[in-house]
Amino acid sequence: MTMIPPGLLPEGLSDRLPPQAEASARVTRTVLDTVARHGFERVMPPLAEFEETLASRLKSAQPQDLLRVIDPVSQRTLALRPDMTAQVGRIAATRMANAARPLRLSYAGSVIRLKASQLRPERERMQVGAELIGADSVAAATEIVTVTIEALQAAGVKGITIDFTLPDLIDTLAAGHMPLSDTEKEAVRTELDAKDAGALAALGERAAAYLPLIEATGPFHAAMDRLEAWSAAHGGALDDRLKGLRAIAKPIDWDIRLTLDPTERHGFEYQSWFGFSVFADGFIGEIGRGGSYAIMRADGSEEAATGFSLYPDPLVDAGFGMVEPRRLFLPLGHDAARAAALRGEGWQSVAALSDSDDGSALRCTHWLDGPEPRPYGC
Amino acid sequence: MTMIPPGLLPEGLSDRLPPQAEASARVTRTVLDTVARHGFERVMPPLAEFEETLASRLKSAQPQDLLRVIDPVSQRTLALRPDMTAQVGRIAATRMANAARPLRLSYAGSVIRLKASQLRPERERMQVGAELIGADSVAAATEIVTVTIEALQAAGVKGITIDFTLPDLIDTLAAGHMPLSDTEKEAVRTELDAKDAGALAALGERAAAYLPLIEATGPFHAAMDRLEAWSAAHGGALDDRLKGLRAIAKPIDWDIRLTLDPTERHGFEYQSWFGFSVFADGFIGEIGRGGSYAIMRADGSEEAATGFSLYPDPLVDAGFGMVEPRRLFLPLGHDAARAAALRGEGWQSVAALSDSDDGSALRCTHWLDGPEPRPYGC
Structure with a gap:
């Protein structure tokens, strides 16, 4: 095999750099914060599980989507999660089987698929969502749709369309x-x-x-x-x-x-009576989706659930979630207490470490002149 | 092979449930927000890379720590990242080689090792940190140590000890x-x-x-x-x-x-002149660590860097980062505008979906009685 160039990443896996990485984190946070205000509590399932148990609960993903890992420790095949809803279902059905219903859970994390598609060139994506477990009533669907819209609006998404379906x-x-x-x-x-x-x-x-x-x-x-x-x-x-x-x-x-x-029905194969897709002006394809479905309990019976999930990175690529920070260069010998006070007011500061540090090259918008931030170029 | 019980996870991989998952996310956020105020910008490297390129940059982890994935798409062996600093170094040396120095980057994400140890029963952990690339001066070390302390204090960690070393x-x-x-x-x-x-x-x-x-x-x-x-x-x-x-x-x-x-020198093998570990009262073992080191540029030369990283979950297990939310049950027929206003004031609301929903069982601390939240049990 030839040497791999040091900066090359496998197809479909990539770095997010500033400022897109920050925007992606911001969108994820906004969604999580919005659903938290509506009582959804965070769970964090692991990146990999036994292939057998993960595959048995897959909904929007298929077993052929799984990227597999031979685990020398368990001597079993593990699979990286291609989707987190299956994991949230497992948690609800096992470790949280006795928690009061309806159970509101939220999640965010990377998911990985074996192959990219033309529509989805990324094999790894951030996924964020919320699941309401124990109900697929009209009230449950109303809450999920309402919360989805509130989260996207809080993330700055404009021109939202909700497309309903009856799967x-x-x-x-x-x-x-x-x-x-x-x-x-x-x-x-x-x-x-x-x-x-x-x-x-x-x-x-x-x-x-x-x-x-x-x-x-x-x-x-x-x-x-x-x-x-x-x-x-x-x-x-x-x-x-x-x-x-x-x-x-x-x-x-x-x-x-x-x-x-x-x-x-595309992508709604696993859903029961209700489904919805979200679109937005200036955004090609679907932002997110949700609907009602069933979770398999440990005893094999089914429990109703309603949820939604979305992928922040395409939103960021379409320009949502970007914020221009006020970035303040602190020259050598600046007033540290004043700088701390300005950080408390929302400034990002960039402290000079040597005489040669250049605030403008470090993309600062301002520099600290005595006690006052002054814009560059003025 | 025998059937795997539906709730069983591979050794060293586990779910984080409420409220610990929320606390873990809160600690991670606090660290990222603190370093962002000091000008560190977020990068998001992928979960997996070519084993060959990842192994060549490993610092605190060793090639034998890598959990490997056979990737049918690239026909190469990939490895899940056991540590994110190597990836941040790669980004600085390749895609951000021409960005002005000193370059301040932050990161947070899951890292996975092949094997757990007695000291670290988890194979997957959340890692969060910041790297200052292009400097290993006293000024750089001072900034990193100061920011580490500020981040941990903001996360509620008390009784901090910084242990310096000269690797x-x-x-x-x-x-x-x-x-x-x-x-x-x-x-x-x-x-x-x-x-x-x-x-x-x-x-x-x-x-x-x-x-x-x-x-x-x-x-x-x-x-x-x-x-x-x-x-x-x-x-x-x-x-x-x-x-x-x-x-x-x-x-x-x-x-x-x-x-x-x-x-x-334990764990500081790759560091140059300066290193530090962080400890805290009521916490067994090290919370995080940092120091100066060298990044390999694409041309094989070295660039100085200084950084720190820490693992939020042990902190959460020790009781840091937990917050008791005010959780408000909204009975059927509640005033939706009033509920929205209360969410805006920091309440988490849990809306009744049916007559049988029980706010107290859903761990609400209060219920909405007309326009006013009332504590349960009063």
Whole structure:
């Protein structure tokens, strides 16, 4: 093998440098602080677990996403976590099984996947989120959506869109009011994913009954009106779900754009009745997502949960979270007490260590002239 | 292989639960915020790197400490970082090679070692620290020691002791004023480590000349007095070093205990002229450490640096960093605007999702009675 150049990192692994690293930490902190104010308490699961137990709880990630480690100590295969929600579920189901419900937990940390994708060139990402365990009610979903929006707004994200979905909608209808065989169901799903009305109609009469779902996509209230009319015409098949969605949307501020894509399922495969994606102006792709799901208890039964998670780094890359600090150069012989007082007022100080230190080159915005900060260039 | 119980984690990897996880995050934040006020800027290196490049820069960790990952993507062996200072050095030497010096960088993240030890049962630990790159002067050391103390005090650590050492002292003396062969030097070091005066004297006249160093250990000023007298009697062999140490100690507050152990080298093997360990009352072992060292530039030359790092979790286990939050239960139908205002005043709120939610079981300290928080049990 050839020598690896000293600065080269493996594909998909990279350094975050100033000021992006600081901005990334700031976004993470803001999300954690926001959810903490709503009673979510921090957990810190380990970076790696036994592959077997981790894989059994994976939700948005798949076993083939795992980067594996042969552990000489346990003589087992470990896997680095590709996602933290599975770990939070494990904690809720085992060590915190007896904690009162609903249990509100938050988390932040690096997650690693085996492979990058074109959409996600990074194999390691920071993930931050909150999970409400013991409830998947409308009230739980409302809290999670509200907290998600509050956290993103606190992080400076503007032009937020929440896109609602009903992940198990097709399963529910196919098993009830609008029967489909498993084969038909897969075909219907494929055409709904492609939003291909012609192909859906061509699948036959039972499949064609699902056609109105394609049109019930787009701006929330118009799409809901259509779905509600359709539900009423089908014996109220979706009334409970739609009533729930209306209740979740109700407390959301008017400046948040709401959309509905009732049959969207990409990435929501593991979710139960409710899911949502978050988008923002000037940001390509999804910022974060959440919804309701089930956690496996230690006895094999299921416990309802609702949560959200997001990835701060793409937000930072899109320019969110950046703050220009007031950075103050302290010349040799400066007044240390005055400098400490200014740090207390929010200044970052950079103390000269020798005559040759150059405050301007060290990206200071000001220098301490006697007791007063003076801007460079004035 | 037998099935792994669902809650079991690999040896040395564990979950941090509330409230310890929150306390750990709080200590880390406090350290990062303190160093940020002194101009240190955050970097975030990746969790894993090519084993070859990471191992070449390891300082306090050894290649045998590395937990390895076979990476199917790069077809190379990666290693999880056992320490972040090596990564910060790499960043300074490569991507930030052209940034103005002195370069102040901070970092925080998980580090993983292959094996736990009796002293360190955890294989994964949070590490946080700051590195001042481009200087190992007395001024640089003074800044690092001062900032370390300020960060720990801000994190609530009481009864701090700083233990100074001169890591390359024996090398310097053996190569200069008090010559020793390599064999003699190793023997002298062993006996100095053991503080065994008898065995040191028995090594012969040249080794016995090092005897006074054993006595120059303990409370800082008394030990310095002895060392200074000894240096004066040996042609000023150590005068520069001792003058430097006095200057570093001078601005340190009277309530910090200072000690000197001039020949201590455990864990300081990679450090140059200056090192220090931090201890605290009620805390077994070392909280953190720092000192001067050299970073390898891309062209193979060396650049001076000074830094410190510490591990928040043992501090949390010793009871530091814990804060009792005011936790407010919000009954169904509470005034949402009032709840938001109280969150703005620092309350954590826990909103009822159903009639059966029990604020007291959810560890709330208060509940919202109309507009007013009332303590439980009153």
